Amino acid sequence: MTVVEELNVLEAASWPDSLPHPDADFVFSVVCETSHCRWCVLAKDPDDGTLSPTIFWKTSPVSANDMSDDSSRILLKYLPDKVKEYIYGVDSHTYTRERAREYSNARRIPILHLYLISTNSAHEKGIAFLFRDIPSRIIRLNNVDFFTPQQGCFKTMGVERAAAARAAAGLYGYPCLVLDGGTMLTYTAVDVHGQLQGGGICQGLGLRLKSLARYTGKLPAIKVETALAIIESRRNSNQPFGLFATRTEDAILGTIVRELAFLLRNVVDEWVAQAKEMLETVPRETTNGNAQKYNGELVVCITGGDCDLIGKLLQPNFGNIIATGTSTRSDAFMSNELAAHTKLSVNKQLLHQALPALVVEKAHNGTSEFDDIRTALIGQRVAAKLDKDGNIYRGTIASCQLDVDFAKDAYRIRYDDDRGDMDLAQLHAALLLYVKIGEEKDSEDDTIRESQEEKRRGAKKAAERLCEELSILRPVPTTPVKDLTTSAEDIFNAAVAVGSTGREEMSQTVKSSHMNIPDPLDVSVDEEAVGVEAAGEKRERNLRMPSPPNSRVQKKRKVGEDLIGSRVAKFFDKELYFGTVAKFLPAEMVEEKVDVWVIEYDDGDVEDFDASELKKHSALYKRRQGEDLKPTL
Numbered sequence: 001m002t003v004v005e006e007l008n009v010l011e012a013a014s015w016p017d018s019l020p021h022p023d024a025d026f027v028f029s030v031v032c033e034t035s036h037c038r039w040c041v042l043a044k045d046p047d048d049g050t051l052s053p054t055i056f057w058k059t060s061p062v063s064a065n066d067m068s069d070d071s072s073r074i075l076l077k078y079l080p081d082k083v084k085e086y087i088y089g090v091d092s093h094t095y096t097r098e099r100a101r102e103y104s105n106a107r108r109i110p111i112l113h114l115y116l117i118s119t120n121s122a123h124e125k126g127i128a129f130l131f132r133d134i135p136s137r138i139i140r141l142n143n144v145d146f147f148t149p150q151q152g153c154f155k156t157m158g159v160e161r162a163a164a165a166r167a168a169a170g171l172y173g174y175p176c177l178v179l180d181g182g183t184m185l186t187y188t189a190v191d192v193h194g195q196l197q198g199g200g201i202c203q204g205l206g207l208r209l210k211s212l213a214r215y216t217g218k219l220p221a222i223k224v225e226t227a228l229a230i231i232e233s234r235r236n237s238n239q240p241f242g243l244f245a246t247r248t249e250d251a252i253l254g255t256i257v258r259e260l261a262f263l264l265r266n267v268v269d270e271w272v273a274q275a276k277e278m279l280e281t282v283p284r285e286t287t288n289g290n291a292q293k294y295n296g297e298l299v300v301c302i303t304g305g306d307c308d309l310i311g312k313l314l315q316p317n318f319g320n321i322i323a324t325g326t327s328t329r330s331d332a333f334m335s336n337e338l339a340a341h342t343k344l345s346v347n348k349q350l351l352h353q354a355l356p357a358l359v360v361e362k363a364h365n366g367t368s369e370f371d372d373i374r375t376a377l378i379g380q381r382v383a384a385k386l387d388k389d390g391n392i393y394r395g396t397i398a399s400c401q402l403d404v405d406f407a408k409d410a411y412r413i414r415y416d417d418d419r420g421d422m423d424l425a426q427l428h429a430a431l432l433l434y435v436k437i438g439e440e441k442d443s444e445d446d447t448i449r450e451s452q453e454e455k456r457r458g459a460k461k462a463a464e465r466l467c468e469e470l471s472i473l474r475p476v477p478t479t480p481v482k483d484l485t486t487s488a489e490d491i492f493n494a495a496v497a498v499g500s501t502g503r504e505e506m507s508q509t510v511k512s513s514h515m516n517i518p519d520p521l522d523v524s525v526d527e528e529a530v531g532v533e534a535a536g537e538k539r540e541r542n543l544r545m546p547s548p549p550n551s552r553v554q555k556k557r558k559v560g561e562d563l564i565g566s567r568v569a570k571f572f573d574k575e576l577y578f579g580t581v582a583k584f585l586p587a588e589m590v591e592e593k594v595d596v597w598v599i600e601y602d603d604g605d606v607e608d609f610d611a612s613e614l615k616k617h618s619a620l621y622k623r624r625q626g627e628d629l630k631p632t633l
Helices: 003-009 071-078 081-088 097-106 121-130 159-172 205-214 224-236 248-279 284-289 307-313 336-340 350-363 371-377 424-437 446-473 484-490 492-496 503-512 527-534 551-561 611-627
Strands: 010-012 026-032 037-044 051-059 112-118 136-141 176-181 184-190 196-203 299-303 343-346 381-385 392-401 410-415 418-422 567-572 575-585 596-601 606-609
Touching (some): 026 350, 037 081, 051 350, 081 097, 112 350, 176 248, 224 307, 381 424, 381 446, 392 418, 567 611
Parallel strands (some): 010 136, 026 112, 299 343
Antiparallel strands (some): 026 037, 176 184, 184 196, 567 575, 596 606
16 A cells, blocks of 8 residues: 555544444544644543543654655554553564554454544654554544534634534533644633634744744744743743843743733633623533533633643733733732632643543434444454455454444445455354354464454354344244354355355355345335334324134233233434333234234333334343333332
């Protein structure tokens, strides 16, 4: 793959597909700035599953010379020793492409997720090059991922500003204000309802210094590092900058910090006044009891390379950087009353907090009936015989392209040296083939070898789940489904042919075996029923007068009545509802001549199920019963 082709590896975020897998132990976050890249490993909290930044480091961008070399070797230059363990394993002294693949394939979720916050395509190209040989997804986040246009995100808004605002809201709630001191000094505000209010942009400290040296003939060129050292020295020696300087450097630096201080204090004062008015519209018990939603303490977030300087300038005495006089007393720009209700949070790594906040928001934006099986499939190992050369290739299910119809989902496979897509039929066969043959060779590492066996067991369970889901979607087979262990053996030849035969041919091969397993290609969905559910309506049957009872009817009625009191679950417009089987009506009492169970939902609505519907929604309840607030006693 050429360097130019590396950009094709980058993905634009697509939700919920771009969410980290619930079983992933860590992800990477990378912020590509003008002169360097800031990296972070975010680890999953074992208790609540949230992501927390754990390791930070900074590197220069990947140079063009590096991108002409071996990517696996170059990657080591950009990773601290502690981070290498995440890719090559603990105590590993072998840092090769083969070792990285072997170690990643042994994890439950082999694919490493990297999330980029960047406006620099050259830096993005370098990141893609570094991870070219590492099983990974590199996902580029845009401004509209953090705030939608409906939430006030405008087309030209920088992704860093949107990300910082999302991070601040995730940490402290709404309303929020972010001051970012970098090449450009920006401030961004979000109101109490989560709507972007906007902000401002001007030159940062470094750009102010450069412009004075560049566009004048005799003023000195003061580097940012030198300027910060001078400012800190005067602060520590109790020699703040006065209004009237007698040295050129002091005149430049004193005026710049004074401008920054007055501007930022004015912004904070105005925001605090508006925020207090907004919070007065929120019930007091809500602001006190839900810190994740409302920023009742009016915390102002400060980030960027110059965040420490900004934080000091916003202290009541200007951080002892500016000498105060009659016109520069501290309460002239930040009243004591407002200062008492405001807190400053200085965090140079604020942008890395954007991803945890974003994941929480996107994960809560609706659920689907088939989320569980989709989650179970991601990360599983598969094997397939591909058309290109007839060889068997192994890979990992990396992501899912969701469809409204679960049977039409498409899955992206990250082969060990290529990429491809599979539909559900091909996926089912590829899982079974992997169960049969496993990895190409056993690892010499005992721990990894055990994980390889666990991978085969995981693929078997995933294939069973997929088979179960597809059997629910189609009519119930007339003969029992045999154990999947036997199925894997019997349809092995069909599985091998996943890449070398057409879909129809493979389907017929599976059908012709003595196993009566659900055919993934023959998924029938009741379009009328789907339409009713999409509209959020519930269906009732037409009843008719029963025939005189006999022993057969009474026996069947007894079996049907045994299900009364059991719980079911069903999705309506992506919202999950729970209900109880309240009554059984034998076919003799129903106009359509089918057995019917009357379902009473917890919200008071009523619906009738036939046998196949009851089976489907009873199975869904088994998977989601942990969410039931009214379980069967």
